[in-house]
Amino acid sequence: MEDVALVFVILVALGFDYVNGFHDAANSIATVVSTRVLSPRLAVMWAAAFNFIAFLFFGTHVASTIANDVVVQEVLTIGVIFAGLVGAIAWDLITFYLGLPTSSSHALVGGMAGAAVAVGGFDVLVSEGIRKIALFIVLSPLIGLAVGLIITVVIAWLFHRVKRLDALNKGFRRGQLVSAAAFSLGHGANDAQKTMGIILALLIAADHLPAGADVPLWVVLSAHTAIGLGTLTGGWRIVKTMGSKITRLQPSGGVAAESAAAATLFATSAAGIPVSTTHTITGAIVGVGAARRLSAVRWGVAGRVVWAWVLTIPGAFAMAFAVSLVVRALA
Amino acid sequence: MRDRRAMFFLLAAAMCLLLLPLAEDDSRWVTLGVSFTYLVLALASYLDFRGRR
Numbered sequence: 544m545e546d547v548a549l550v551f552v553i554l555v556a557l558g559f560d561y562v563n564g565f566h567d568a569a570n571s572i573a574t575v576v577s578t579r580v581l582s583p584r585l586a587v588m589w590a591a592a593f594n595f596i597a598f599l600f601f602g603t604h605v606a607s608t609i610a611n612d613v614v615v616q617e618v619l620t621i622g623v624i625f626a627g628l629v630g631a632i633a634w635d636l637i638t639f640y641l642g643l644p645t646s647s648s649h650a651l652v653g654g655m656a657g658a659a660v661a662v663g664g665f666d667v668l669v670s671e672g673i674r675k676i677a678l679f680i681v682l683s684p685l686i687g688l689a690v691g692l693i694i695t696v697v698i699a700w701l702f703h704r705v706k707r708l709d710a711l712n713k714g715f716r717r718g719q720l721v722s723a724a725a726f727s728l729g730h731g732a733n734d735a736q737k738t739m740g741i742i743l744a745l746l747i748a749a750d751h752l753p754a755g756a757d758v759p760l761w762v763v764l765s766a767h768t769a770i771g772l773g774t775l776t777g778g779w780r781i782v783k784t785m786g787s788k789i790t791r792l793q794p795s796g797g798v799a800a801e802s803a804a805a806a807t808l809f810a811t812s813a814a815g816i817p818v819s820t821t822h823t824i825t826g827a828i829v830g831v832g833a834a835r836r837l838s839a840v841r842w843g844v845a846g847r848v849v850w851a852w853v854l855t856i857p858g859a860f861a862m863a864f865a866v867s868l869v870v871r872a873l874a
Numbered sequence: 875m876r877d878r879r880a881m882f883f884l885l886a887a888a889m890c891l892l893l894l895p896l897a898e899d900d901s902r903w904v905t906l907g908v909s910f911t912y913l914v915l916a917l918a919s920y921l922d923f924r925g926r927r
Contacts, residue, residue, distance in 0.1 A: 671898060674896050674897075674898070675898060675901060677896060678893055678896045678897055678901060678905065679901075681889065681890075681893060682890070682893070682904065682905065682908055685886055685889070685890065685908055685912070686908055688886075689908065689911050689912065689915065692915065693915075816901075833879060833882070836879065
């Protein structure tokens with residue numbers, strides 16, 4: 544019976560990964576689509592392919608952080624992890640319906656924390672891990688913003704004497720294929736690893752793996768497949784917000800934003816820090832706009848995004864807390 | 875007229891400094907580095923703003 548529950552919750556975790564790809568597909572492809580470098584259909588295929596191959600380039604440090612550094616192992620049971628996932632998925636779907644680019648990653652952390660606290664109180668939270676995640680909630684968009692701005696200024700400085708603007712734009716359109724691929728690679732690396740961390744925690748909780756075990760290859764492959772499939776079938780509601788409502792992007796701006804976000808994701812993935820790909824690319828797009836002038840950024844939309852960030856962890860926490868109580872009552 | 879962009883960067887630098895107590899030893903340098911970057915950006919933005927006037 545426990546094995547059936549385990550398989551079921553693993554499928555729910557992969558479902559979360561699928562929803563994550565579906566929800567965040569917009570981040571990977573918004574700038575490529577809004578600058579008309581690729582058609583929407585080709586753009587999602589491009590992003591999905593690089594989401595999938597991310598496992599070839601990055602380790603599993605983020606997975607380990609999710610499995611060990613959010614809540615203490617002792618409180619993690621199949622029921623708690625299930626409740627955390629349900630809370631995170633519910634929050635993701637609500638924000639998706641409302642068209643808000645929220646963060647699946649923070650929904651997951653909030654969900655896991657809420658479900659665990661419902662069972663064991665606030666003492667079950669790992670303060671060191673939660674503090675690091677909280678720190679990078681703020682730092683990742685700020686890093687993306689600064690790097691996006693600096694790359695934009697460097698591009699402007701390098702090419703300001705070029706007279707043939709058509710040829711220059713053509714070059715940047717091609718460059719955007721590379722930067723979008725790099726961003727999708729970072730998205731696959733950081734976000735798929737969160738699901739790997741959940742499945743790893745499940746396998747440890749069900750005594751199928753010892754504490755501190757590495758992520759099995761089948762978990763790595765299935766997580767990347769799920770996020771890739773999610774991206775392939777991704778929704779379009781958020782593309783509008785990310786691609787044109789924050790600031791109007793030219794191909795050079797797209798290259799700058801995606802490169803900045805990709806660099807941030809590569810560094811944080813290597814350091815084992817789970818960050819929001821949505822936060823990072825939003826910061827980078829704002830940075831590109833701010834390089835021109837602050838009024839080039841539509842701060843009303845950026846402000847709505849910030850509110851969604853603020854609400855994500857408490858929202859997912861509350862939902863998972865409630866689901867955890869229900870699961871506990873039914874068990 | 876004020877340079878709102880420089881003020882925004884100063885605010886970002888201050889926010890990073892406020893986050894320092896949250897940072898563990900291994901991420902303290904990142905927080906300080908981002909804060910320093912925003913200070914430099916604020917200065918560069920102000921010089922750009924003054925040059926344009």
